[in-house]
Every structure is written in structure tokens, then in C-alpha cells.
Amino acid sequence: MLLNEFLFLGAILFCIGVYGVIVRKNAVLVLMSIELILNSVNINLLAFSLRNGSADGQTFALYVIAVAAAEVGIGLALVLLVYRNSRSISLDDLSEMKG
Amino acid sequence: MSEFLRSYLVVVWFGLAAFLVGSLLLGISALLRPNNPTSEKLLSYESGVDPVGDGWSQSQIRYYVFALLFVIFDVEAVFIFPWATQLERYGGFGLVEMAVFVAVLVLGLVYAWRKGVLRWV
């Protein structure tokens, strides 16, 4: 089993995702970066599940996929809502409230 | 190299062979064929009609609701597959559980229908 290689892939994806969330100013790109993190989690779960021979990880991954879809649904709706009111999806423009 | 990786070596050989054969054939035809470029030949093909406007046209925002509905229902179906592969084993209990699950999903569809999201104006 290539557990280390899978975990390494997962860790790289995770780091790219976290980098994207921190650096990107576009709301949709931040959402995509979060999806990357969730996919790195899925890779980890499946790798561990195959190594350990228990189906729990695969079940967990199914739930992660379903919840990620729900999150994207809400996220895009929120981004659209902001775009309708402010004509911008840049997170820097979201600064109505300060302090 | 592990046994697992070695079994993928075949794929690499296949890929190399396909690349070589492809470039060989294209190279021969490039040497033999006449070369006569005109601007019409660079137009994108739209069933023989002259293309109108830019290829990067914006799509209607109303598609987005359909896309979201599709994604959510599509992904929820992921829970039905594990049950479907083990249909007999889970018996009546599994059937009832899945009926409840599908009923809740249908409720979401009913919501979209009553809110008029499914109607194309």
C-alpha cells in the first residue's frame, strides 16, 4: 500500500487549499480552495480506510462529499446575493462594518 | 519500485507508444499535404452557419439554480448506491430507511417546484 504517497498528496492539497483561502480575495476562488481542503480530507480518509481495511473511512468520505455539495450550494447563493447588491465579489469590498 | 507501481509501468509504455504513433502519422501527413491557409478555415464550426458574436458569451444567470439543484440531487444519490449494491442484505429495514431518505429528497424537489424555480420563463 502506498499510504505515505497518498497522505503526501493529501497534505499538498491541504496546503494549497489553506494558501488559497488566505491569499485569494475572490469569494469564488476561496470557495474552490475550501473544496481542495475537503478533497484532501477525502484522500486521507480513503487511504487510511484501504490501509486499515475498515469501511468507516469510506462512509465518512461519502458524507464529506454530500456536505461539500450543500456548502457550495449555499456559498454560491450567498456570493450571488452579494454580487446583486454590490456588483463585486471581492472580499476586500466587504467592509461595511469595522471595529 | 513497488509491485503496485510496476503494474502501472504498462500504462506508461502504452502512453509512449500512442504518442509516437500519433506524431508519426501526423508528421507524414504534414509532409505530404499541400499548405493553403485562408481566413475562413480558421472560423469556429457552427453547423455550417457563419458564427455570430464571441465564443466567450455569458450564459443566463438563471441556469445557476438548475446547476445547483442538479449538483445537490446528484450528490445525494451517492447515498443510494451503497444501499443498492447490498439490496438483499439490508432487506425491509434498508428499504424503509431508503424510502424515508428519498421522501425527504422529493420534499426538496417539491419545494423547488412550488417556488417556481423549475419553470423556464
Added chain:
Amino acid sequence: MFAALFSVFVTAADWVSPSIDYHALAPEIILAGGVVVVLLLDLFTSENNKWMLGPVTSFTLLGSFIPILTLALSDSGTRSLFDGRYVVDNFSLTMKGLFVLAGYLVVLLSSDYLREGDFYEGEYWILMLSSLLGMVMMASSRDLVSIFVSLEFLSIPAYMMAAWRKRDLRSNEAGVKYFLLGVFASALMLYGMSLLYGISNSTLLTDIGKYVSGEMSAVRAVAILFVVVGFAFKISAVPFHTWAPDTYEGAPTPVTAFLSVASKAAGFVALLTVVYVGFPNASEVWQPVFWIFAALTMTVGNVMALRQTNIVRMLAYSSISQGGFILMPLAIAGEGDSAGAALRAVVTYLLVYAATNLGVFAVVIAVSHKTRSGAISSYGGLFSYAPGLAIVMTIFMASLAGIPPLGGWIGKFGSFQALVSAGTTWGYALAVIGAVNTVIAFGYYGNVMREMWMRPVPDGDTTHVVVPSAITVALGLTTFATLLMGILPGLVLHFGDLANLAGAFGG
């Protein structure tokens, strides 16, 4: 590879249908049924009959409180479902009662607010019931998968509720900030959970508890840290609090009440279950983390609250600093036999905080109905034209500040007692920081009191404040609870005592 995949499924061949204890699941089933009923009612009734949705929601909540009571009164003890993945013990019943009653009070606060603001009403109730269902599930979850699903179940409706004023950019901003940071936090938490699964080959918290012990390898520490950080976002612990002030200010006020009480309590419940059942033997990893969180959260929350001029934003920072006080006992929960005391202190504080904070928001909604302003200065001279509101607001502010004999005092007392009785240097140090912060907190709570009692009315408008009957009921209930818990501390301490977490250490 595929043979390994296949063998996973074959080993689970002897499958028997689980026997389901429907009594233990009754609160969840009633709430889920309520969601379906409200949804269908919303879809198939005319606009004139939409008023019935609020009452149906509150009846659903009261209905789900009945099985919680019968379960608490039945002497069958802890009920364990699905191989211990879903446990109904006294701890979870106490917290379920808290969630359902807090939800009921938020319904009371919301009904008039929704009527006036031209909001989507049906969806609001559906989302709130769904979020509460997630919280109720969270109280019983003892498995990584069900904890994750119930966390998302309670968060996703809350993201939408924060952005409920569709045309208001501030509300949109509140929703987007809450959403992005919340989803990011749950993604971090999931990464930690995937590592935990890899370590212990199980998603069951009690199994994880067996593996996460002894010598701490780096991967174990990282896994624990990520999971704790994920929940720290939910309870808006500093430095993961940045979403809270903006979201609380921008969201509709009843939603803010809901987020600052129910959602926060749910985060604490998840944190308690994960730490007590999942990582009881890893206290050297999480104790320092909680120590830093508690100290920072109290201090930053208080200092920022001092300079606010908007009442809701001030309450947001106040709620952050209260979260720090609730976190305090967890910083010593691993020392000797102080685990039980810490758990009791947290549960007691959560109960008191819920009652008091919901009351504060009831007053804010009632007053802003007249003044149409969120500024603290708009509370000037409240006593001269609305003495009732001024008196209950004073009670709540004093309770949040921790003045005896009000509920907040007994919460703070429990936290400090747990810290001091642990007898460690770190415990004493945190208690000192907490004491200093209690004094700082008098600054901004006292400021509101001074405005109400001593300052003149800002615009000279002393017409009577019309308090809707639903908010009057909510105010009565929360005032009664705050006073009762302060005067008869035995009552709430009794709930704290009841709150033994099944399968936890020391509890």
C-alpha cells in the same frame, strides 16, 4: 487495491438490522417531523395563513421538549444506540433541553420582527428548526461522522439566517463572512478528523480515546489541534473570533440572539464531547491550548467591547469574552480529578449564559423597535419612559457582569472554583486573569446601566415603548430564569451535577 476494497465490504457480511430505541430518538423525530410539516404548510397555504407557521414551530419545539423530560425522568439511565455512536445520557439531555428552550425563546423574539421586516417567513422557521435539530443531534453524537454531520447541519442553516435581509449589504456581508470562515474551520477540523481516523482505525470517539494516549507523536498532536481549532471558530474563541462581531452586527437581531446562544452552546457541547470522550488521555496537548484560548478570548473580547458604541457589536464582544469565561475550566480539566468539576462548571455557565443573553437581546429588540437605532447612547434615559425594560436590562447586565445574587454570578463562581480547586500554578494564573477581566467587564456593562439610569433621553422623545406580547413573554421567562438561578443556585448546580458524560473520564 480493488481486492482490498472488496474485502472491506465482505467482512461486514453478517449484518443485522439495528434495534432502534424510538423513545431515545423521539426529540429528533419530532423536530424532523416539524421541519416537514412547516415546509409543507409554507408551500401549500395562501399568504394570509402564513401566520400559523410561527406557532407551529413553537409547538414543535415544546413537543420535542416532552420526550426530553420523560427521558430525563425515566430511570433507565444512559441509553446507547447504534453501537455507542449515539448516546442519550444526562449530559446530552440537559443540553438538548437548553437548545430546545433557547430555540423557543428565539421563536418568541423573531415572530414580530419577521412580520414587520417583509422577510421570507416560512423558510426562516424551517431553517431554524433544522439548525436546532442539528444541535440536538450534536448533544448525543459520539462518533466523528455524526459530529461532523450535525455540526454542518446546525451551521449551514445559520449561514443563511445570518444573510436573511436579502437587500441589505450588511446582512449579506454578515452571511458571507460567517459562511467562509465557518466552512474553512470545518474543513480544518475534518483534516484533523481524518488523521484521527488514521491513528485509531475507527470513527467512534471511545475507540479514539484508547489510541490517543501515551506518548504524543506529532501526528496525534496535529490531529487534536486541528479538531480543537475547528470548534474554536464555532465558539468564536480568540484568535478565531474575527467573524463574530461583523456577523452579529449585520445579521437580523433575533438571528444574532440565536447564534450567540444556541450555536455557541452547540460548539461547546461538541468540544466537551470530543475532549472528554475522545482525548481524555491527551490533556498535555489540549490543556495549554485551552489556557491560551481562554486568556486571550476573555481579554481581547473585553478590551474590544469597551470601545464599542453600537449595542449589538458591544454584545458581540461581550459574548466572545463570556466564551472565554466558559472555556476557563477546560484549561485544567486534565489535572487529577478536576475533570468532573470542570464539566459541571461549563454546563452551569452555559445554562446561565443562555438565559441572560437571550434576555438582553429581547430588550435590544424591544428598544430598537422604538428608537430605530443601535447606538448605546440611544438607551439614554430609558428608565424615565420605559422603567420595566430598564429594570430587566439592568438585571441582565448585572448578571453578565457577575454580580450576586444573579445567575451570572453562580456561573462565574463555578468556573473560578473549578480553576482554584485544581491547585496548579497555571490554574491560579488563569483565575487571576479571569478576575481582572471580570473587573474590566464592569466597564461596559456599567456603561449601559449608566446610560439607562442617569443620562437624559437623547432626542427628548419619551413616548411609551410598545413591547409585543411575544417579547414580553420572552422577557418574563428569561428574567425569571436569571433571578431563580441566582437566588436558588442549587437548582442549576443540580443540572450541572446531572451532567455526567457517559464514557467520559472523571465525569
